[in-house]
Amino acid sequence: MTIRDAVKEDAGALAYLLNLAGEGIPEYLWGGMAEGDESALDAGRRRAARDEGAFSYTNARACVEDGIVLGAIISYRQPDPYPLDDLDEYPEIVQPLVRLEARSPGSWYINAIATFETHRGKGVARRLIADAEEQARLAGSTQMSLIVASENVNAKRLYEHIGFNTVESLPVTPYPGCLHGGDWVLMTKDL
């Protein structure tokens, strides 16, 4: 198993994984961006292949084995300061996430992490997070952050095991295809 920068050709795998990590929110939003005969995931693939934007492959690292992507992570440094002036321009369901993001300005933010179902429990996520931590240190960040659904108990337990602590929670705004009620939970880890 090795970890490498994601490349444009990974965009299909990234779209699938990002949607898992985003609890179905990406597919819901991509559905509104689909062009012509595109499915929501097609639109996600197109967006992941762009050179800009948070979901770009340029912010992603992939865990691969024998040329196959097993899992991926999207992480980057949050702006500091993190103003909320344009909060109203975000879709309503995303606003609690943006509010929580703004609570850890300058942190190295794990926007998304997921492992293909067939490769879970082999340490892929742990490796990807350790790799992101290395990137964070190299970039001079002193804190990492992420947001997890309170009902995503396996992921939350994993983060707790590797040193993340809960900082603040906001209720999930329901959306079509919503997997969870409960809260979005901001977790941070000091480096």
Ligand SMILES: CC(C)(COP(=O)(O)OP(=O)(O)OC[C@H]1O[C@@H](n2cnc3c(N)ncnc32)[C@H](O)[C@@H]1OP(=O)(O)O)[C@@H](O)C(=O)NCCC(=O)NCCS
């Ligand atoms: C959460 C997720 C990324 C973990 O990926 P993974 O590659 O299987 O994780 P790892 O193999 O590195 O395991 C890390 C730890 O979590 C535990 N774990 C991972 N998935 C688990 C599951 N489905 N059930 C129980 N425990 C699980 C492992 O036992 C391991 O614990 P240990 O290191 O103490 O033994 C993966 O389950 C996933 O992709 N879920 C869907 C997307 C998602 O929820 N992403 C997070 C959004 S915030």
